[in-house]
Amino acid sequence: MGDVISTHLDEGKREMITARARQVMGEFGHVYKEQYAVALFNSVRFEIEGGGGPQSQLLHRKNPLEDHSIFSGGLFQYLEGNKKWRNRFVFVADTYDVSFYENKVAHERGLHPKGTINCAGYKALTSMEEYLDLVSTSLPGVKAKVGSGPFVKGATQFPLILWHPYARHHYFCVLTEKEQTKWHAVLQDCVRHSNNGLSEECRVQTPAFTDAVRLHRQAQGHYGTWDMMCGGPPQILANLVMETLYPELRNLIGPRLKGKIKQRQRNWMLISEAVYKQVLSQTQAQYEALVQACEVETPRLDAALRTDMDQIITSKEHVSGKIRALVLPRAEQLLRRSVQPYVSSILEALMEPTSRGFSEVRDVFFRELVEVSKNTLNGGGKDKLGEHMEKISMLAFHPVKMQSCYEKVEQLSLEGLQQRFDVSSPSVFVQRAQILMREQMDNAVYTFEQLLHQSLEEKDQRGENLCKTIQCCQDRVLKKYDYDSSTVRKKFFREALLQIIIPYMLKQLAPSCHPDLPPFQELIFEDFSRFILVENMFEEVVLQSVTKDIMMAVKEAAVQKRHNLYRDSMILTNSDPDLHLLGESPSVDWAAQFGGGDEESDESPEGCGRSKWRRRQVVSMIKLDGMGPLPYESCLEVPGVDFIPEEGEMEEGVDFIPEEEEEEEEEGATPMEPEPNSPDNVQEIRYLINPVVEMVVPASEEDLAVLTNGTEPGMLTLEGEEEEVTLITTVVEEVHRKSLQWKSAPQEVSKQLIERGPDQKAEGELQEKGEAAFEGKVEGIKDALQEMAIMIHEERQDQVEAAIEGEDEAIENAIQEIEMAVQEEDEDRITECAVDSDAELAPPLADSSPRHHDDSGFQSLTNEALDEGEAQPMKDVLKTEDSLTDPGEVEVIVEQGNAALHDNSETGEDSETEILYDI
Known part of the structure; x- marks a missing residue:
C-alpha cells in the first residue's frame, strides 16, 4: 500500500497539492478578514439596537449530555493493513466521535484508542451494493461489472460502512439485524451532529466563516447549496480545496493505475485518503493562524465601531439606497418571471415531511410520558420515578427512539426544483430539520423535568395524585411545544427558501449588475470601508426583494392551519415568567434524588481513574446476557458465514450473539437469574x-x-x-x-x-x-x-x-x-x-x-x-x-x-x- 501511494504521489505532486492548498487558503483568508469585520459590525449593532423574534416558551438545557455518553459495544472491524477482520470495542462519547479499542478492558483502563473517527462528511450505509455504487463514481470509466463481488468480503451478512468522498472508508459488521439497526441509527446520529459543527453562539466567527466560504465558491462559479459544508472549519476548508483539486488528481493519476478494477478502486481510495490528510493538516494550521490574526485586531475594530456607529449606519443606508435603485427593478422582474410561480411548490415540498417529523416528535414525547405515568402508578410511586425519568431525560439524544422522527423528514424531496435552482441535494435541509427536531425534543423534556421537579418539591405526592401531577405537567409542556415548534418550523421554511432562491437570483443578476457595483465603493469613507462592503449590500438588496414574497407564502400557510402552524401574534412574549425562572436551575439528577438506575463506579476495576461522564449511557449497550467473553477478540481470522446464527438460535448456547437490552445496565454487571413469575390476580x-x-x-x-x-x-x-x-x-x-x-x-x-x-x-x-x-x-x-x-x-x-x-x-x-x-x-x-x-x-x-x-x-x-x-x-x-x-x-x-x-x-x-x- 505504501508503494502505491509513494509511486503515484511523488514529491512533485505533493508540492502541487501544498501549493493548491496554500492558494485556496490565501484567497479564502482575504475574504474571511473582510467578512470578519462586517460580522463584527452586525454583532455590535445588534447588541446596541436589540431585536429578535418571538420568545421561546420552552426552556433550553445548557449542557444536555453532561455525565453521559452515547453508545458502546462490540463490532467486527476490517483492518486495511492485513485485510482481516477483528473484534473491536467501539465507544461513542458525548462529542459523537467514534473511538475503537482493542477490547473493553483497554477502554476501562483509559488507554488511547486504536483510532477515532470524526463522522463529518460521512454517509452511514448498511448495503454493500449501495457502497459499490458510490465507489464506482470515484473513478470515471472504471466501473465494476454487474454482479461482481465487492473487494471487501464481509465477515457477516450485516455490514455497516462509513463512506466519505475523500477520506478513509471504515468497514464494520455485526451478527444480527437488530444490532445493525441500532448501530446504523447511532452512526447516522454521529454524522448528523458532526455535520452541524458550526456553533450559532459564535456571533462573529460563524457568520464570517460561512459568508467567506459562500463568496469564495461564488467567485469560482459555484452557486447554490453545498453538501460538503459539514464538520468544523478546517474540515470544510479541506473540502473546499478538494473540490477543485480532486478532479485534477483523478484525471492525472487515474489512467496510470494498474491492475484489475477492484484493485484500481482500492488504490485510488488509498491515494485519495493520503491527499486529504495532507490538505487537512495544512488547512487546520492556516485557519488557526487566520483566526488568531483576526482576534488580535478585534479590540481595535470594536472600539472604532462603538465610537462611530451612527456615522457608519448613516453611510451604509446612503450607499444601500443607491444600490437598491439600480438592482431592485431587475430583481423584481426576475422574481415575477422565474421565482414567484415556484415559491408555493418549494414551500409545500418542505412543509409536508418537516411537519410530519415534528408531529412525530410530539407523539414520541407523549408516549414516553404515558409510560412514565403507568410505571409510576404500578411500580411504587416516587420510588421508581427517578429510574423512569433518568431515561426520559436523554430521550432527545437516543438515536433509536428518535429514528422514527428522523425518517419522516428523510422523505423530503425537491424533485423537479433541484436542477432549476441549483440545489445539489436536499440532505442539507434534511439534516438541519433533524437537528431542530432534536433540540425541540430536548427543550420539551427539560421543561417537563423542571415543572415536575418543582411540583414534587412543593407537595409529597403518591399514587394517583402523582399521576395527575405528571398529566398536568405533560399537558402544559405539550401546549408550549406546539407554539415553539410552529415558530421553529416557520423560521426553518424561510431560511430554506432563501437558501434555494437567493443563490439562483444572484447567479442570474451577477452578469448585469456586477460591472456597475465598483463605483459605489467610492461613496464610502475610508475609515468605514472595512465595515461596509458593496458586495454585501448588493446581496442584501436582493434578499429584501424576495423576503416579502417568502414571508407572505409562509404566513398564508400558517393561516390555513394545514400543518399546525400558528401566527406569531399568538405567541405571547414572556408569557410564563415563573417557568423561565426555572431555566436558571441546574438539571435534575433523578438518580440521586429519587433512586434511579444504578450507576457505575467512578473508578475502574483496576483502580484507574475514569472520567465521570462515562458512567451513564444514553443507549443501552449491546452486550452478552449471561455469556462469556466474545470469541475472535484476539483473533485475526474472519468468522465463517456458517457461524452466523438465526434469531431463534440465540438462546441455544451460541456465545457471540449480542442481545438487545432496552434498559440501561451497569457495565460489567453479572447477569441476574430469571425471576419466578408472580401471580397476577x-x-x-x-x-x-x-x-x-x-x-x-x-x-x-x-x-x-x-x-x-x-x-x-x-x-x-x-x-x-x-x-x-x-x-x-x-x-x-x-x-x-x-x-x-x-x-x-x-x-x-x-x-x-x-x-x-x-x-x-x-x-x-x-x-x-x-x-x-x-x-x-x-x-x-x-x-x-x-x-x-x-x-x-x-x-x-x-x-x-x-x-x-x-x-x-x-x-x-x-x-x-x-x-x-x-x-x-x-x-x-x-x-x-x-x-x-x-x-x-x-x-x-x-x-x-x-x-x-x-x-x-x-x-x-x-x-x-x-x-x-x-x-x-x-x-x-x-x-x-x-x-x-x-x-x-x-x-x-x-x-x-x-x-x-x-x-x-x-x-x-x-x-x-x-x-x-x-x-
Whole structure:
C-alpha cells in the first residue's frame, strides 16, 4: 500500500497539492478578514439596537449530555493493513466521535484508542451494493461489472460502512439485524451532529466563516447549496480545496493505475485518503493562524465601531439606497418571471415531511410520558420515578427512539426544483430539520423535568395524585411545544427558501449588475470601508426583494392551519415568567434524588481513574446476557458465514450473539437469574396457597346447585396425606354420546319438521306431557344429587356409588315415560319436542366410575359441533329452594360438553359426564 501511494504521489505532486492548498487558503483568508469585520459590525449593532423574534416558551438545557455518553459495544472491524477482520470495542462519547479499542478492558483502563473517527462528511450505509455504487463514481470509466463481488468480503451478512468522498472508508459488521439497526441509527446520529459543527453562539466567527466560504465558491462559479459544508472549519476548508483539486488528481493519476478494477478502486481510495490528510493538516494550521490574526485586531475594530456607529449606519443606508435603485427593478422582474410561480411548490415540498417529523416528535414525547405515568402508578410511586425519568431525560439524544422522527423528514424531496435552482441535494435541509427536531425534543423534556421537579418539591405526592401531577405537567409542556415548534418550523421554511432562491437570483443578476457595483465603493469613507462592503449590500438588496414574497407564502400557510402552524401574534412574549425562572436551575439528577438506575463506579476495576461522564449511557449497550467473553477478540481470522446464527438460535448456547437490552445496565454487571413469575390476580394466589384436586363424578346441568349444597371446607385425604380444603370448584364436563333411539341426525329431523309445517294443537298437547314428565324426573334427580353430595362430604364413596346405582333405575323409568308420551303423537312433533326440551334436560346420573353409558336417546343440536370430551362453559344453572349454597364457601364453574348420552351395554363406547372438583 505504501508503494502505491509513494509511486503515484511523488514529491512533485505533493508540492502541487501544498501549493493548491496554500492558494485556496490565501484567497479564502482575504475574504474571511473582510467578512470578519462586517460580522463584527452586525454583532455590535445588534447588541446596541436589540431585536429578535418571538420568545421561546420552552426552556433550553445548557449542557444536555453532561455525565453521559452515547453508545458502546462490540463490532467486527476490517483492518486495511492485513485485510482481516477483528473484534473491536467501539465507544461513542458525548462529542459523537467514534473511538475503537482493542477490547473493553483497554477502554476501562483509559488507554488511547486504536483510532477515532470524526463522522463529518460521512454517509452511514448498511448495503454493500449501495457502497459499490458510490465507489464506482470515484473513478470515471472504471466501473465494476454487474454482479461482481465487492473487494471487501464481509465477515457477516450485516455490514455497516462509513463512506466519505475523500477520506478513509471504515468497514464494520455485526451478527444480527437488530444490532445493525441500532448501530446504523447511532452512526447516522454521529454524522448528523458532526455535520452541524458550526456553533450559532459564535456571533462573529460563524457568520464570517460561512459568508467567506459562500463568496469564495461564488467567485469560482459555484452557486447554490453545498453538501460538503459539514464538520468544523478546517474540515470544510479541506473540502473546499478538494473540490477543485480532486478532479485534477483523478484525471492525472487515474489512467496510470494498474491492475484489475477492484484493485484500481482500492488504490485510488488509498491515494485519495493520503491527499486529504495532507490538505487537512495544512488547512487546520492556516485557519488557526487566520483566526488568531483576526482576534488580535478585534479590540481595535470594536472600539472604532462603538465610537462611530451612527456615522457608519448613516453611510451604509446612503450607499444601500443607491444600490437598491439600480438592482431592485431587475430583481423584481426576475422574481415575477422565474421565482414567484415556484415559491408555493418549494414551500409545500418542505412543509409536508418537516411537519410530519415534528408531529412525530410530539407523539414520541407523549408516549414516553404515558409510560412514565403507568410505571409510576404500578411500580411504587416516587420510588421508581427517578429510574423512569433518568431515561426520559436523554430521550432527545437516543438515536433509536428518535429514528422514527428522523425518517419522516428523510422523505423530503425537491424533485423537479433541484436542477432549476441549483440545489445539489436536499440532505442539507434534511439534516438541519433533524437537528431542530432534536433540540425541540430536548427543550420539551427539560421543561417537563423542571415543572415536575418543582411540583414534587412543593407537595409529597403518591399514587394517583402523582399521576395527575405528571398529566398536568405533560399537558402544559405539550401546549408550549406546539407554539415553539410552529415558530421553529416557520423560521426553518424561510431560511430554506432563501437558501434555494437567493443563490439562483444572484447567479442570474451577477452578469448585469456586477460591472456597475465598483463605483459605489467610492461613496464610502475610508475609515468605514472595512465595515461596509458593496458586495454585501448588493446581496442584501436582493434578499429584501424576495423576503416579502417568502414571508407572505409562509404566513398564508400558517393561516390555513394545514400543518399546525400558528401566527406569531399568538405567541405571547414572556408569557410564563415563573417557568423561565426555572431555566436558571441546574438539571435534575433523578438518580440521586429519587433512586434511579444504578450507576457505575467512578473508578475502574483496576483502580484507574475514569472520567465521570462515562458512567451513564444514553443507549443501552449491546452486550452478552449471561455469556462469556466474545470469541475472535484476539483473533485475526474472519468468522465463517456458517457461524452466523438465526434469531431463534440465540438462546441455544451460541456465545457471540449480542442481545438487545432496552434498559440501561451497569457495565460489567453479572447477569441476574430469571425471576419466578408472580401471580397476577387473587385466583392465582389462591391456587398457590391451596392444593388443587380434581374429582370426577357424574352430574347434570340442572342439579349443579344441589350437588354443591352442603359441601364445606374440611380435611381431605389425597394420596395418603390429609390436605385442608378451603376452596371447592365444581366443573361439569359432558361428553358426546350417540343416540340409539334415533338413527337420523338432528339436522335431518329438524329439516323434516320445517318441511311438514307447524301443528299448533298437537304441539300444545305434546308440550304439556313433556313438561309433566320432565318435572317428575327433575325432582327425583334433585333428591339423589343432594344425598350424593352429603356422601361425598363425609368421604363415604361406597355409599355414593350405591346411591347412584339406585337412582339409575329411577332415571331410566323417567326417560321411558317421556319416550312413551312422545310416541303417542306425530313422529315429527316428537323430534321437535325432544330438541326443544333438551335445553332443560340434563344428562342422568351415572355410576361414579368414569366409564358409564346410558341410552337416553337425546342429542342436543346446540352441542352437536363440540368435540368429544371438550369442556364448555354452561350458560345457565337451575337454582331451586332446596339447592342454596353459601357463595363464600363454594365456587361453581360449569363446563358443559355435548348432552348426547349413550348406553355402553349396547354400543360399547366409552363416554362420561364429569364433575371436576378443584380443591
